[in-house]
Amino acid sequence: MTDVSTSAKPSRFSILANPTRFLELSGKLQPWLYGAALIAVAAGVFLGLTAPADYQQGMTVTIMFIHVPFAWLSMMIWTVMSLSALGTLVWRHPLADVSVKAAAPIGAVFTVLCLITGSIWGRPMWGTWWVWDARLTSVFVLFLMYLGLIALTRALEEPGKSAKSAAILVLVGFVNIPIIKFSVDWWNTLHQPASVMRMDGPAMPAAYLTPLLVSALGFTLLFFALHLTAMRTEILRRRVAALSRLAARRAEG
Amino acid sequence: MQADYFAFVASAYGISALAIAGLFAWVFVDAKAQRRALQALEARGIRRRSEAGGSRDAPGAAR
Numbered sequence: 001m002t003d004v005s006t007s008a009k010p011s012r013f014s015i016l017a018n019p020t021r022f023l024e025l026s027g028k029l030q031p032w033l034y035g036a037a038l039i040a041v042a043a044g045v046f047l048g049l050t051a052p053a054d055y056q057q058g059m060t061v062t063i064m065f066i067h068v069p070f071a072w073l074s075m076m077i078w079t080v081m082s083l084s085a086l087g088t089l090v091w092r093h094p095l096a097d098v099s100v101k102a103a104a105p106i107g108a109v110f111t112v113l114c115l116i117t118g119s120i121w122g123r124p125m126w127g128t129w130w131v132w133d134a135r136l137t138s139v140f141v142l143f144l145m146y147l148g149l150i151a152l153t154r155a156l157e158e159p160g161k162s163a164k165s166a167a168i169l170v171l172v173g174f175v176n177i178p179i180i181k182f183s184v185d186w187w188n189t190l191h192q193p194a195s196v197m198r199m200d201g202p203a204m205p206a207a208y209l210t211p212l213l214v215s216a217l218g219f220t221l222l223f224f225a226l227h228l229t230a231m232r233t234e235i236l237r238r239r240v241a242a243l244s245r246l247a248a249r250r251a252e253g
Numbered sequence: 254m255q256a257d258y259f260a261f262v263a264s265a266y267g268i269s270a271l272a273i274a275g276l277f278a279w280v281f282v283d284a285k286a287q288r289r290a291l292q293a294l295e296a297r298g299i300r301r302r303s304e305a306g307g308s309r310d311a312p313g314a315a316r
Contacts, residue, residue, distance in 0.1 A: 045266075058258050059258045059259065059262055060258045060261055060262060062262050062266075063261070063262055063265045063266075066265065066266065066269050067265070070269070105276075105279075106276065106280075109272055109273070109275075109276045112272070113268070113269050113272050113273075116265070116268055116269075117265045117268070117269060120261050120264055120265040120268075121261070121265065123261065124257075124258055124261050222273075226276065226277070226280055229280050229281070229284055230280055230283075230284075232284065233280070233283050233284040233287050236284075236287035236288060236290075236291055237287050239291060239301065240287060240290045240291050240294065242301075243291070243294045243299050243300075243301065244294065246299060247294065247297070247299045250299075
């Protein structure tokens with residue numbers, strides 16, 4: 001560690017590869033992230049709840065301001081885990097596996113919330129809680145993959161042993177992300193096609209678009225804040241495990 | 254017509270708030286438990302080599 005910091009100017013990447021340094025930096029960043037996230041979520045939800053009722057959907061349109069950010073997060077979190085999985089497999093970054101393990105339960109919560117809020121929105125607007133069509137089914141598969149990943153990352157006592165298989169599962173599962181994104185274009189589905197990320201610009205008035213973007217930003221920041229806390233906890237958990245083994249060895253010797 | 258939809262909107266927001274509150278609780282309870290466990294080990298005099306002034310570096314440090 002010392003030779004890295006004195007001999008050559010270390011890159012940001014290698015600074016963050018040192019868990020102790022990561023704990024220091026993330027500790028400073030954490031309160032700011034939570035603060036910004038809470039402000040943005042509160043502003044987004046407030047603007048969303050006070051937005052005018054839609055001429056067709058009435059007030060159910062307000063479900064959009066949480067449903068769409070949850071859907072966006074469910075895909076973004078898997079993408080973050082995929083980048084981390086590359087970190088495990090290609091660079092053997094010591095924190096990459098910590099990142100995957102910490103992100104999985106948070107991703108699962110946001111994915112199930114996307115499914116639940118979508119279902120509650122679908123009942124009055126589509127007349128059904130659920131259909132097995134392309135969009136809904138592919139998101140449900142994503143939720144199952146999160147659950148599988150949670151099981152895999154917690155199945156073995158020694159964290160290093162599951163790191164590689166977890167990283168492979170994450171990368172294989174990543175093929176589902178473009179399938180979810182384009183499912184509304186490729187197949188017939190009850191779900192509407194994209195209305196924000198479009199070639200011809202968002203098909204939505206500012207009264208809806210502004211709260212939606214603020215809310216999406218807020219929940220994204222909230223994910224990164226929670227992810228940081230969960231990563232810090234995972235580092236401590238691994239230290240506790242290592243020290244417990246050390247203590248056991250000392251007691252024996 | 255608006256009143257009919259209120260229950261849907263309220264339950265969507267309510268369930269989301271509950272789930273996220275639960276996520277927060279789990280993340281912070283876990284963080285506290287690991288901090289306590291580490292402190293308990295250190296109180297018994299079990300420290301990481303890098304912090305005990307040893308020559309060897311912490312496991313997982315930069316190459």
